[in-house]
Amino acid sequence: MPECIVCLEPKAASDFPTKPLTVTCEHPPSTCLGCIRIAIAVNLDTKPLSRIACPECEEILSPEAIQRYADDVARQKYNDMVIRQALEGFEGFIWCASGCGSGQIHDGGVDQPIVKCNSCGGQTCFQHRSLWHSGVSCEEWDLIRSFPTPSTVDGGPSGGGILDRIRRTREIQASEEIIGKISKRCPGCARSIEKNGGW
Template sequence: MSEECIVCLEPKAASDFPTEPLTSTCDHSPCTCLDCIRIAIAVNIGGNLSSRIACPECEEILSHEAIQRYADDVARRKYNDMVIRQALEGFEGFIWCASGCGSGQIHDGGVDQPIVKCTSCGGQTCFQHRSLWHTGVSCEEWDLIRSFPMPSTVSDGLSNGKILDRIRRAREIQASEEVIGKISKRCPGCARSIEKNGGW
């Protein structure tokens, strides 16, 4: 006697279906064949950034044991790598190397000591920005550079250093204007900022 899979709609033998529900919380008997379950798991793992893979019929989350039982070898390896990565990222201060070597480590210095030197490849990662270290530029300056509108053409010739110089100059002008605003007021005649230092 055959049964039709609700996914592929193919008639299958009873042995082509799971003998028990996929999760302990599924309240239905399995109506998806083992081949379709295997494919559903592989597709979910391939396009998912989370290790939470659902039953293809009711959206209950599959256990680690269920994934190991029903997934193919490739999907099982990807799933295990994903679980390990998520576990590592749960540790406070953990950071992946931005050089792309695939290594990571716990950094105790936090944002107070933002340069993380990879113990595997020696590359430097910025702990605050989770990117390659921005050599010669503090994290605050790097934020300013990244927020500054970039030139529309290469001929504008603005390097990060020139952009940084402009930002520093703009900040100096802004700071000067704030001080002038605190210690002076506008002349009612010419509207220039003046400071009263004596007289009536």
């Protein structure tokens, strides 16, 4: 009885493929069908779809070979991964970050970053591919995420918190815009002044 080169168990001839797994394999099949099924399942968890290979020589398996030799669970997983990869190839496609498993095309792109899921109603940020960061813009969210600890966001021990600083920055910018519109620089001291009466 032939022996599988992976599990080293003696097997019946019917426990081996009748032909090489790929058209480029240059060896007779020496891995049993059970070990091939396990190899495909493990590769689906550890490699990109385009790198699923023969367990003996690392020649890439065709989609037909994967369908032929994978078990039902791995076959379904492979089909789901192929569909997911195809959908992600469409421009503007985004998965719902709420975890409902639904996805859709979003025509607004980053100019209109809030994506409302057609299935569950959850909101996803198109730019960050995460749940919508309510109350802050994408730029502000990037700033928040650049700080290493949650305490800098909620005003903890680091003092003030990012959200407070963002609000203060907005207020200062708004004040500066108003001052720029209604005042001019004093020729003597260069401070912003507003004429509200007099000659």
